[in-house]
Every structure is written in C-alpha cells, then in structure tokens.
Amino acid sequence: MRFSLFSLARQALGGHARWPAQWRSPEPKAAYDAVIVGAGGHGLGTAYYLAKAHGLRNIAVVEKGWLGGGNTGRNTTIIRSNYLWEESEAIYELSVKLWETLSDELNYNVMYSPRGVMMLAHTVHDIQVFKRHVHANRLAGIDNEWLTPEEAKAFCSPLNISPKLRYPVLGAALQRRGGTARHDAVAWGYARAASALGVDIIENAEVTAIRRDANGAVEGVETTRGTIKSKKVGVVAAGHTSVLMNMAGVRMPLESYPLQALVSEPVKPVLSCVVMSNTVHAYISQSDKGELVIGAGTDAYTSYSQTGGLHVSAHTLDAICDLFPTFRRMRMMRNWGGIVDVTPDRSPIIGLTPVPGLYVNCGWGTGGFKATPGSAYVFAATMARGEPHPVAAPFALERFTTGRLIDEAAAAAVAH
Amino acid sequence: MLLIHCPYCRMARPESEFRYGGEAHVVRPAEPANVSDADWAAFLYMRANPKGIHAERWRHVHGCGRFFNALRNTVTDQILRTYPAGTPQPALDAHAEDGR
Ligand SMILES: Cc1cc2nc3c(=O)[nH]c(=O)nc-3n(C[C@H](O)[C@H](O)[C@H](O)COP(=O)(O)OP(=O)(O)OC[C@H]3O[C@@H](n4cnc5c(N)ncnc54)[C@H](O)[C@@H]3O)c2cc1C
Ligand SMILES: [Zn+2]
Numbered sequence: 001m002r003f004s005l006f007s008l009a010r011q012a013l014g015g016h017a018r019w020p021a022q023w024r025s026p027e028p029k030a031a032y033d034a035v036i037v038g039a040g041g042h043g044l045g046t047a048y049y050l051a052k053a054h055g056l057r058n059i060a061v062v063e064k065g066w067l068g069g070g071n072t073g074r075n076t077t078i079i080r081s082n083y084l085w086e087e088s089e090a091i092y093e094l095s096v097k098l099w100e101t102l103s104d105e106l107n108y109n110v111m112y113s114p115r116g117v118m119m120l121a122h123t124v125h126d127i128q129v130f131k132r133h134v135h136a137n138r139l140a141g142i143d144n145e146w147l148t149p150e151e152a153k154a155f156c157s158p159l160n161i162s163p164k165l166r167y168p169v170l171g172a173a174l175q176r177r178g179g180t181a182r183h184d185a186v187a188w189g190y191a192r193a194a195s196a197l198g199v200d201i202i203e204n205a206e207v208t209a210i211r212r213d214a215n216g217a218v219e220g221v222e223t224t225r226g227t228i229k230s231k232k233v234g235v236v237a238a239g240h241t242s243v244l245m246n247m248a249g250v251r252m253p254l255e256s257y258p259l260q261a262l263v264s265e266p267v268k269p270v271l272s273c274v275v276m277s278n279t280v281h282a283y284i285s286q287s288d289k290g291e292l293v294i295g296a297g298t299d300a301y302t303s304y305s306q307t308g309g310l311h312v313s314a315h316t317l318d319a320i321c322d323l324f325p326t327f328r329r330m331r332m333m334r335n336w337g338g339i340v341d342v343t344p345d346r347s348p349i350i351g352l353t354p355v356p357g358l359y360v361n362c363g364w365g366t367g368g369f370k371a372t373p374g375s376a377y378v379f380a381a382t383m384a385r386g387e388p389h390p391v392a393a394p395f396a397l398e399r400f401t402t403g404r405l406i407d408e409a410a411a412a413a414v415a416h
Numbered sequence: 417m418l419l420i421h422c423p424y425c426r427m428a429r430p431e432s433e434f435r436y437g438g439e440a441h442v443v444r445p446a447e448p449a450n451v452s453d454a455d456w457a458a459f460l461y462m463r464a465n466p467k468g469i470h471a472e473r474w475r476h477v478h479g480c481g482r483f484f485n486a487l488r489n490t491v492t493d494q495i496l497r498t499y500p501a502g503t504p505q506p507a508l509d510a511h512a513e514d515g516r
Contacts, residue, residue: 242465253461300436
C-alpha cells in the first residue's frame with residue numbers, strides 16, 4: 001500500500017488497527033540470483049536498487065538478527081558530504097543528493113533534515129585543516145563555509161565560545177545542507193520498498209559459511225536457516241565483515257571497534273543544528289522527540305562486545321558540558337555501542353574481491369550512515385554489472401596493494 | 417575499563433595506564449625492498465580482527481613504559497594471558513577459551 005494523506009486519514013478512523021505489515025517475512029528459497037548478507041541500511045538499500053534499477057527480482061537479504069539492528073539502528077545519524085578528496089566528495093555528495101529525494105522515492109518519511117552540520121575548530125591545526133576542507137569542497141561545488149566564533153554562536157546559540165575554555169572555539173566549518181535523518185526509518189523504508197519489489201528479507205538467519213565451487217567461485221551461503229545457493233553474494237556486514245570474509249579465505253584491512261552513543265531525557269527544542277568536535281571529541285544534535293543525541297568515541301582496542309567503556313562516554317560528556325554549560329544538569333537516559341569496521345585510511349571498501357562472485361561493501365567505520373543511499377546505489381550497480389561503478393572504483397580493495405589510499409583520517413578520525 | 421596485568425610490573429592496573437598497540441606477532445619483512453606489493457600490503461594493512469581470541473600488543477605507558485602482549489577474547493573482552501614482548505604466543509588450555 002502507498003502512504004498518503006488519504007491512507008492516513010482512513011487508518012486513523014479505523015483506530016490505526018488495520019495497518020498491514022510493511023514487508024513480507026518469507027521462508028528462504030533454495031536459490032537466488034543474488035544474496036546480500038546483512039540487513040542494515042546499506043544491505044537493504046543494495047537489494048532495493050538491484051531490484052529497482054537493475055531488474056533483478058530474485059534477491060535475498062540474509063540477516064542474523066533483526067533488520068536495522070546493527071549500526072544502522074545505533075548511530076547518531078549525522079549526514080554531510082564535506083570530505084577532503086575528490087573520490088570521497090563524489091560518493092558522499094551522491095548520497096546527500098539521494099537523501100534530498102529519498103522520502104519521495106521510497107514513499108516513506110526518512111525525516112531527512114538538512115539543519116546544518118557545524119564542525120568546531122579548537123587549535124591552529126584544526127583551523128588549517130578545516131579551511132583546507134572548505135577550499136577543497138568549494139572547488140568541487142560542495143557547500144562548506146568558514147565561521148568565526150561569533151558567527152558560530154549566532155548559528156548555534158547555546159554554544160559556549162568563552163576564550164577561557166581549555167579548548168576554546170576558534171572557528172567552525174559549516175555545511176548547511178548537512179543534517180540528520182531518522183535511522184530506523186531508513187532501514188524500514190528500504191526494507192518495505194525492496195520487499196514490494198519481490199526481495200526476500202530473511203531475519204534471524206546467521207551466515208555461518210560461504211560455499212565455493214571447485215574453481216573457487218561463490219556458490220552460496222550456509223545459514224542457521226539452511227543452505228541458500230547463489231552465484232552472487234554481497235557481504236554488507238559492517239563490524240562483522242572480517243568474520244564473514246574469513247569464511248571465504250579473504251583477509252581484510254579492517255579492525256572492529258566499539259563506538260558508543262547516548263541520549264538524554266527529552267526537552268523542548270534547544271539545539272537547532274548538529275555540532276561536532278573531533279578535537280574535544282563530542283557530537284551532538286537534538287532528535288525530533290527532544291532527546292539530545294550524543295556520539296562518543298571508540299574504545300582503544302578491537303572488540304565485538306557491542307558495549308564500550310564508561311570512561312569513553314564520560315570523556316565525551318565532559319566536553320559537552322564545557323561546550324554547552326546549559327546541558328550540565330541534564331540526565332542521560334540510555335547508552336549503547338555498535339561495532340564499527342575501521343580501515344587504515346578511514347575510507348570504505350566497495351567492490352569485487354579475489355573470490356569470483358563475492359562482493360564486499362564495508363569499512364564505513366564510524367561514519368557510514370550518511371552514505372547509505374549512495375553506497376547502496378553504487379554497490380548495486382557493481383554487483384549487477386560485475387564491475388565497479390565509476391564512483392565506487394577508487395574504493396576497491398586493491399588500493400591497499402597499489403598504495404592509492406584515500407586518506408580521510410583528518411575528516412573522519414573518530415568522527416562521523 | 418579493563419584491568420590489565422603487566423607481566424613486568426606483575427600488577428593488575430586500570431586500562432587508562434596502558435596504550436593499545438594493535439595485533440601482535442605481525443613481523444616486519446627483513447628486506448622490504450624485496451617483498452611483493454601483496455606481501456607488503458599484508459604486513460602493513462591486513463589484520464586477523466578475529467571474533468574470539470586475539471593476540472595483541474599493549475604498552476604500560478603510565479607504568480614501566482614497556483611493550484608486552486596479551487591474549488584477549490574479543491567477545492567478552494576478558495584478558496586470558498599477558499606475556500613479555502618477543503616471547504611466542506602461549507598455548508591456551510581447552511577451558512581458557514570460554515573464560516574458565
Ligand atoms: C554509535 C555510533 C554512532 C555513529 N554515528 C554516525 C553518524 O553520526 N553518521 C554516520 O554517517 N555514521 C555513523 N555511524 C556509522 C554508521 O552507523 C555505519 O557506518 C552504518 O550504519 C553501517 O551500515 P551497514 O548497513 O553497513 O551496517 P549495519 O547496520 O551494522 O548492518 C550490518 C548487518 O549485518 C548483520 N550481520 C553481521 N554478521 C552477519 C552474519 N554472519 N550473517 C547475517 N547477518 C550478519 C548485522 O546483524 C547487521 O544487521 C555510527 C556508528 C555507531 C555505532
Ligand atoms: Zn608495567
């Protein structure tokens with residue numbers, strides 16, 4: 001069914017008791033033309049674009065838990081495209097353009113809100129790096145502007161720009177088209193649209209092995225709900241990518257770390273934009289429910305524990321209280337962790353692998369939510385054609401052998 | 417916050433005294449000029465990143481300052497063994513993996 005004012009009114013009259021399920025929950029078939037491992041936003045989006053743009057309909061998305069229960073449902077939803085290098089600008093800007101029309105495209109409100117993302121500079125080095133980004137972005141036609149501390153305060157009134165801070169705000173880079181979206185809605189919207197096009201979403205099915213034929217090519221996956229055959233398998237498993245690729249004998253340049261976020265009690269609108277600081281390590285925005293959504297750092301060590309050390313979030317709250325003294329007495333309601341897959345150059349890996357028929361989309365680390373639509377779009381094209389989409393090509397696994405790294409450490413160090 | 421036993425100081429100390437040093441036993445090729453690009457990439461970038469027992473380096477920066485290795489279960493974060501740098505990875509008995 002399509003959502004419309006009419007359907008809303010009709011369901012309201014029926015007491016909202018007759019909304020149909022938004023996607024099917026089928027039993028797995030024995031074989032598919034393509035199997036996606038991982039029902040996060042990137043995996044579900046990939047299935048959607050494979051069906052929508054490339055005419056494949058016999059597709060399964062296999063998920064070990066519930067769809068959207070990985071990093072997609074755990075992130076702080078910051079969206080921006082002001083990365084340094086042209087390769088990154090191309091993929092993140094493609095995503096922002098897709099965000100702008102995604103609710104219409106999916107007939108599902110993903111609540112994309114371009115409220116502006118402001119990144120604070122606290123040191124001379126920060127100023128130099130951010131100004132370099134501003135110039136690089138403007139050459140690429142991507143909006144990003146430099147603000148003085150007073151201009152930053154005018155854009156975000158609760159911000160403390162006192163020069164007496166241990167790390168005073170010396171300026172900021174602002175991308176006005178940056179913002180947030182509703183994380184769950186992105187997973188649900190893609191799931192619903194993909195399911196309507198015939199994609200089977202199979203939850204509670206953990207992939208335990210990747211099967212290969214005598215020539216080494218992929219022939220399917222073993223799951224906790226049985227064997228599923230397919231000559232095209234795309235691994236889109238974020239923090240668990242190394243584990244899955246290991247099943248096919250491929251070593252990856254990835255390390256998995258816990259990354260934490262927390263939310264406060266809900267309050268009236270007080271923070272109208274997104275504020276990030278890599279240097280003092282704090283990210284904050286306010287959800288439409290009124291909660292402050294705060295992103296902390298990664299733990300120092302690799303882990304699959306899906307929690308993080310308390311001292312890591314405490315450190316972030318120290319920084320938040322310095323930057324926003326008015327939040328000092330607020331209570332934090334929940335905190336949680338997700339496992340993020342970090343690459344040496346802080347850029348993703350998208351494309352073919354040494355195993356014929358096996359594709360991978362990973363390495364989004366601490367900052368891949370913003371890229372969900374663009375990543376899914378180019379990965380679907382890559383899987384459909386068996387060769388990298390031009391925007392995906394620079395992000396191939398081979399770059400670690402050729403040395404053509406795409407170093408976004410300055411933009412993404414631990415940031416989003 | 418982990419409690420980590422430094423094999424030199426012979427004390428369990430809080431994680432904040434230590435710095436993580438990544439996967440252990442990654443050996444730098446003796447003659448980098450003679451290794452293939454693939455081998456060099458494997459040394460520089462490819463990591464085991466296991467879900468399970470991980471051999472890793474730590475440095476007691478706010479203590480003795482020395483590097484050592486640890487075996488840690490990356491699912492529970494439990495540290496099963498620490499041992500001096502330069503010594504081989506110790507074998508774990510059958511029960512160590514499940515943390516007993
Ligand atoms: C706390 C936190 C804050 C973040 N903040 C931001 C932010 O502000 N902005 C931003 O752009 N990014 C942010 N990120 C990063 C972002 O969340 C991720 O890059 C992105 O959501 C990854 O999407 P995905 O679909 O690839 O992965 P996921 O949503 O993690 O999906 C992968 C799926 O694979 C499944 N899976 C794993 N193993 C198997 C298996 N063996 N069999 C079957 N299924 C399997 C998992 O269960 C999971 O559902 C943040 C991440 C975290 C944890
Ligand atoms: Zn010591």
